[in-house]
Amino acid sequence: MIALLASLDSFLSSRIMTDLFYGLALGVIYALVALSLVIIWQSTHVLNFAQGAMATFATFVGMTQLDRGLNWWVCFAIAILFGFLFGGFTERVLIRPLYGKPEINPIVVMVGLLGLLEAIGQTFWSSSTRNYPAPFSQDYWQLHGRLVALSAWVIFEFFLAVVIMVSILILFQFTNIGLRLRAAALAPEVARLLGVRVNRMLTLGWMIASAVGTIAAIIVTAGTGGLNVNVMDAFFVSGFIAAAIGGLDSPVGAVIGGIVLGVTTDFVRDYWSGNAAQLTPLVALLVVLMIRPEGLFSKSTTRRV
Amino acid sequence: MIKVENLSVNYGAVQALRDVSFTAKTGVITAVLGANGAGKTSLLRSMSGLVKIANGSITIEDAHTVMVDGHPQSAVESHELRGMKTEDIARLGVGHVPEGRGVIAEFTVEENLRLGALSSKVNLAEGLARQFEQFPVLGERRKQYASTLSGGERQMLAMARALIAEPKVLLLDEPSLGLAPLVTADMMATIRQLCESQGLTVILVEQNAKSALRIAHDAVVLHIGSVVAAADAATVAADDQLRHYYLGLVQE
Amino acid sequence: MSTPTSPPHDATHVEQPKVSSLKKFAAGSRGVIRAYPSATRIVSITLLTFLAILATFYISDTQNPAIGEGAAVAVAVLGLTWLTGWSGQVSLGNSGFMMVGAYTASLWINHHPSATQPSSYGIGLVLAVAVGAVTGLILGLPATRLRGPYLAGMTIAFAVVIPSFIQTLSFAGGSGGLQVFALTPPQWFVNFFNDQEYGYQIANAQWPTDIVIAIAGFSFLIMANLFHSKLGRSMRMVRDNDVAAELAGINLPRMRALAFVISASFGALGGALFIYIANTITPEEPFQFTFGITLLTLMVVGGIGTLWGAAIAGVVFAYQGPWIAWLSSHVGISSTTNLGQQMPNILFSGILILTMLLAPRGIVGGIQDLVRIVKKLLASSASRSETSPESPSDNASGDAATHSPS
Numbered sequence: 001m002i003a004l005l006a007s008l009d010s011f012l013s014s015r016i017m018t019d020l021f022y023g024l025a026l027g028v029i030y031a032l033v034a035l036s037l038v039i040i041w042q043s044t045h046v047l048n049f050a051q052g053a054m055a056t057f058a059t060f061v062g063m064t065q066l067d068r069g070l071n072w073w074v075c076f077a078i079a080i081l082f083g084f085l086f087g088g089f090t091e092r093v094l095i096r097p098l099y100g101k102p103e104i105n106p107i108v109v110m111v112g113l114l115g116l117l118e119a120i121g122q123t124f125w126s127s128s129t130r131n132y133p134a135p136f137s138q139d140y141w142q143l144h145g146r147l148v149a150l151s152a153w154v155i156f157e158f159f160l161a162v163v164i165m166v167s168i169l170i171l172f173q174f175t176n177i178g179l180r181l182r183a184a185a186l187a188p189e190v191a192r193l194l195g196v197r198v199n200r201m202l203t204l205g206w207m208i209a210s211a212v213g214t215i216a217a218i219i220v221t222a223g224t225g226g227l228n229v230n231v232m233d234a235f236f237v238s239g240f241i242a243a244a245i246g247g248l249d250s251p252v253g254a255v256i257g258g259i260v261l262g263v264t265t266d267f268v269r270d271y272w273s274g275n276a277a278q279l280t281p282l283v284a285l286l287v288v289l290m291i292r293p294e295g296l297f298s299k300s301t302t303r304r305v
Numbered sequence: 306m307i308k309v310e311n312l313s314v315n316y317g318a319v320q321a322l323r324d325v326s327f328t329a330k331t332g333v334i335t336a337v338l339g340a341n342g343a344g345k346t347s348l349l350r351s352m353s354g355l356v357k358i359a360n361g362s363i364t365i366e367d368a369h370t371v372m373v374d375g376h377p378q379s380a381v382e383s384h385e386l387r388g389m390k391t392e393d394i395a396r397l398g399v400g401h402v403p404e405g406r407g408v409i410a411e412f413t414v415e416e417n418l419r420l421g422a423l424s425s426k427v428n429l430a431e432g433l434a435r436q437f438e439q440f441p442v443l444g445e446r447r448k449q450y451a452s453t454l455s456g457g458e459r460q461m462l463a464m465a466r467a468l469i470a471e472p473k474v475l476l477l478d479e480p481s482l483g484l485a486p487l488v489t490a491d492m493m494a495t496i497r498q499l500c501e502s503q504g505l506t507v508i509l510v511e512q513n514a515k516s517a518l519r520i521a522h523d524a525v526v527l528h529i530g531s532v533v534a535a536a537d538a539a540t541v542a543a544d545d546q547l548r549h550y551y552l553g554l555v556q557e
Numbered sequence: 558m559s560t561p562t563s564p565p566h567d568a569t570h571v572e573q574p575k576v577s578s579l580k581k582f583a584a585g586s587r588g589v590i591r592a593y594p595s596a597t598r599i600v601s602i603t604l605l606t607f608l609a610i611l612a613t614f615y616i617s618d619t620q621n622p623a624i625g626e627g628a629a630v631a632v633a634v635l636g637l638t639w640l641t642g643w644s645g646q647v648s649l650g651n652s653g654f655m656m657v658g659a660y661t662a663s664l665w666i667n668h669h670p671s672a673t674q675p676s677s678y679g680i681g682l683v684l685a686v687a688v689g690a691v692t693g694l695i696l697g698l699p700a701t702r703l704r705g706p707y708l709a710g711m712t713i714a715f716a717v718v719i720p721s722f723i724q725t726l727s728f729a730g731g732s733g734g735l736q737v738f739a740l741t742p743p744q745w746f747v748n749f750f751n752d753q754e755y756g757y758q759i760a761n762a763q764w765p766t767d768i769v770i771a772i773a774g775f776s777f778l779i780m781a782n783l784f785h786s787k788l789g790r791s792m793r794m795v796r797d798n799d800v801a802a803e804l805a806g807i808n809l810p811r812m813r814a815l816a817f818v819i820s821a822s823f824g825a826l827g828g829a830l831f832i833y834i835a836n837t838i839t840p841e842e843p844f845q846f847t848f849g850i851t852l853l854t855l856m857v858v859g860g861i862g863t864l865w866g867a868a869i870a871g872v873v874f875a876y877q878g879p880w881i882a883w884l885s886s887h888v889g890i891s892s893t894t895n896l897g898q899q900m901p902n903i904l905f906s907g908i909l910i911l912t913m914l915l916a917p918r919g920i921v922g923g924i925q926d927l928v929r930i931v932k933k934l935l936a937s938s939a940s941r942s943e944t945s946p947e948s949p950s951d952n953a954s955g956d957a958a959t960h961s962p963s
Contacts, residue, residue: 047706049649049713095856097914103705104647108857109913111649111850115906119899126895161423176423183409183420190407194396195352195424237717240710248706275725285711286699293702 012294021149028161032216032239033239034254036209041248049110052232053117058083087210121229129228133220140234165182183195241281254262312361321347323530343527346417347508354391359547400467404478410452412414423465446539455487474506513553583705587763606774625766627875629830634870638822642862644816645796650712652849658685658825659832663735689825695818701810716846724840734839740765854909860921
C-alpha cells in the first residue's frame with residue numbers, strides 16, 4: 001500500500017505529469033477564450049478581436065470593487081455580470097448596425113474597440129501590472145517531499161472550466177433557450193418565421209460569450225499573470241488559434257483545440273526550447289489550416305463552384 | 306381571413322409587386338399562381354414581414370366567439386401586418402413554410418418541431434403526438450437529423466413544424482418544388498385535408514398550376530407583379546386565355 | 558449574416574428599364590476603376606511628389622522627419638490597400654512586413670563593410686523588398702485557403718509572433734535592436750542641388766525626408782499602374798465574386814498569394830524607409846503588432862482601396878503628433894496624465910470605430926459622395942423638367958470598398 005502511494009507520488013511529480021498539469025492549466029484558459037470566440041462566431045459570424053480587451057476591462061471593474069474591500073466572490077460575480085452586460089451592449093451598439101455589411105466592417109470595428117478599451121483602461125488604471133489575489137492557495141503540493149504541479153487554485157481552475165463547459169453544452173443542446181440560440185445562428189430567417197426573437201438571441205449569444213471570456217481573464221489574472229491592460233492579448237491570439245484549429249463553428253472543437261494547444265506548447269517548451277514554444281501556436285495553426293482550412297471539427301464545408 | 310389591399314413591394318428601383326389586392330377567406334385554399342418572376346414569393350415574404358412594404362396594407366381578421374355578459378357573441382379581431390416584425394407576425398398565428406422548405410438541417414426532426422412549437426402556447430407533447438399521427442414517417446425519424454431526410458419528408462417536416470404551433474393562417478411557398486408527381490399529389494391531398502379539418506386559411510403559392518388548381522377553392526393569377534385574375538379556382542381553370550398565357554397549361 | 562431584405566429570385570421585373578439608367582448603371586459600376594490616361598496619371602503623381610518635396614523646404618527641421626515617416630507609412634498603407642481594398646483579404650499583420658523590411662535593411666547596412674555608403678542604403682531597400690516578398694509568399698500560401706476572420710486572425714498571429722521571433726535571432730541585436738545612421742545622399746548629388754554660387758544649401762535633416770518622399774512617389778506610381786493593370790482588374794474580380802472569377806479562368810490561389818507578395822513588398826519597403834528616418838528598430842518599437850492596427854486605421858480613415866486614401870493616411874500619420882497635442886491643449890488635457898498619454902490611441906480607435914459605423918468609405922469616399930451630391934444638385938437645377946428615375950447603380954451607397962462574397 002505504502003509502496004503504491006510512493007509510486008503514485010513519483011508518478012505525479014514526474015516530468016511528464018508536471019508538463020501535463022502546466023499545459024492543462026494553460027490549455028483550459030485557451031479553451032475558454034476559444035469557446036467565447038466560437039459562441040460569438042456561431043451567432044453573428046463576427047470574430048471578436050476585442051474579446052481579450054473586453055474581458056480585461058470587466059476584470060478591472062471587478063478589481064476596483066475588490067479595492068473597496070468587497071468579498072472576492074462578490075467581485076468575481078460583479079466582473080462576470082459586467083462582462084455579460086458589456087457583451088450585450090457591444091452587440092447592440094457596434095455590431096448590429098453592421099449586419100449584412102462587408103465582413104471587413106465588423107473586423108475593423110472590433111479591432112477599433114480593442115484599441116479603445118486598452119487606451120481607456122490605461123487612462124483609468126495605468127499600464128502597470130497589479131496583483132490580483134486568488135481565493136485559494138497557489139502553492140504547489142508537496143507529496144512526501146516531491147513537488148506536484150497542482151495547487152488548490154489549479155484544481156479550482158479545472159473545476160470552474162469544466163463547470164462552464166458543461167453548462168454551456170447543456171444550455172445549447174438541451175434547453176429551449178439553446179434551441180432558439182442555435183436556430184437564430186444557423187437560420188435566422190427561418191427562426192424568425194417560427195416566432196424566434198432572433199435579435200434578442202444574438203445579443204444573448206454575445207452576453208454569454210463575453211461572460212465566459214471574463215471568467216477566463218479572471219483565471220489568468222488571479223493565477224500568475226497579474227492584472228494589466230494587455231494581459232489577455234497573448235491569450236486572445238492563442239485562444240483564436242485554438243478556435244481556428246478546432247473550427248470556428250464548433251464549441252467542442254474549441255475546447256479540444258485549446259487544451260491540446262496548451263499541453264503541446266508546454267511540452268515543446270520543456271523538451272525543446274522556450275523560443276520554439278513561442279512559435280508553436282502559429283506553426284500548429286498553419287499546419288492545420290493547410291490540411292483542413294475550416295478547422296478539424298467543423299461540420300461546414302468550403303464553398304465550391 | 307386575410308385581406309391584401311393595393312400592395313406594392315419594391316427592391317430598389319425594381320417593382321416586384323404593384324397594387325395587388327385580393328382576399329383569402331377562412332377555411333379556404335387560395336392558390337397564387339404565375340410564372341417565374343411574377344412576384345409570388347415576394348407576396349408571401351411581404352405577408353411575413355420579410356420584405357418591406359412600399360404601399361398598401363395586409364390585414365388579418367380573426368373571427369372568434371367571446372362571452373359578453375354570459376352570452377356568446379362573435380367578435381372580429383383585426384391586425385395590420387404591415388410594419389410588424391416577422392417574429393410577431395408568426396406569433397400572431399401565421400405559419401410560413403418558405404420556399405426550399407427551410408428545415409434546419411443541423412437539427413433533428415424533433416428539434417425542428419420543438420422549435421416550431423416554442424413560440425406558441427401549445428403543449429409540446431400533445432403537439433408532437435398530433436404531428437406524428439398526421440405524418441407517421443416523421444415519428445419514425447424523430448431522432449434523425451433533418452439533413453438525412455428525403456425531399457418529400459423535408460416538406461412534411463416543414464409543414465408539421467408550421468402546423469404544430471396551431472396557426473390560423475398557413476402560407477405555403479412552392480410545396481411541390483422538386484417533388485415527384487406522386488409525392489406532389491399526396492402533398493396536395495394532405496393540404497386540402499388539413500385546411501378542411503382545421504379551418505385554416507391557406508395561401509398556396511405554386512408554379513405547378515395544374516395540381517394547385519385541383520385542390521384550391523380560389524385562385525389569384527399574378528403576372529410581373531400585378532393581379533391579372535382573381536376568382537374561384539374552377540373559373541380560372543376553365544379560362545383558356547389564362548391557362549395559355551399565364552399558367553403555361555396546354556389544352557388537354 | 559443573411560439579410561431579410563435580399564430580393565428573392567423572382568423579383569426580376571424592372572419597372573422602367575430605360576436605356577439611360579442602364580447606361581448609368583454601367584458607368585457607375587465602373588466608376589472607381591475608370592482608368593485615367595496613364596500619361597495623366599504619371600504626370601499628376603510626379604507633380605504631387607514634387608509639391609510634397611517642395612513643401613518640406615517650408616517645414617521646420619523638427620517636423621521634417623515626421624513628414625518622411627508619414628511618406629514611409631503611406632507606402633505601407635498602399636500595400637495594405639492593395640491587399641484589403643483590391644484583393645479583399647483583411648490583414649492586421651502588415652506591421653510584421655514592415656518589421657521584416659526594416660530589419661533586413663538595417664542588418665545589411667550594419668553588416669556591410671561600407672556601412673555609411675549611400676549605395677548600401679539602396680541595396681538595403683532592394684533586399685528589404687525581396688525578403689518582404691518571400692515573407693509575403695510564406696504567409697500568402699496558407700492564406701489562399703482562408704477567408705475573412707481566419708485570415709485576419711492568422712495575420713494578427715503573424716504580427717504577434719514576428720517580434721518575438723526576431724528577438725531570438727542572435728545577429729539581430731536582441732531586444733536592443735539595431736541602429737541605422739541617418740540616410741545621406743552621395744556627395745555629387747548634394748553638390749548638384751546645393752548651388753555654391755547662390756549660396757543655397759539643403760539642410761542635412763531634410764535630405765532623408767526628401768529622398769523618402771521621392772521613393773514613396775515612385776511607389777505610388779507603381780501601385781497606380783498595378784491598380785489599372787490586367788492584374789488589378791483580375792484582383793478586383795476575385796474580390797467581388799470569386800466564383801465568377803474562377804469560371805473566367807482566373808487562378809484564385811495564385812491571385813491571393815500574389816496579392817500577399819505585392820502587399821508584403823510594399824510593407825517591407827515602407828518599413829525600411831521608415832527606419833532610414835527613425836534610425837532605430839527594436840522588436841518592441843515601432844512595429845509592434847498594434848502598429849498593424851494603426852495601419853488599418855489609417856487606411857480606413859483615408860479610404861480603402863484608393864491612392865488618395867493612402868496619401869491622406871501618410872499626411873494624417875505625419876501630423877498626428879501636433880494635431881493631437883493641439884486638441885489636447887484645447888480641451889485642457891495635460892500630456893503628463895494617463896489620459897494625455899493615451900489620447901492618440903483613444904482618438905485613433907474612436908475614429909476607426911466611428912468611420913466604420915458612419916462613413917465606411919473614409920475621407921476619400923466622403924469627398925466622392927459630396928462631389929456626387931453637388932453634381933446631382935447642379936444637374937437637377939439645370940434640367941428641372943427632365944425627371945429621371947433614381948439610378949439603381951448608386952455605387953456610393955455601398956459600404957467599405959470591399960464586398961465580400963457571402
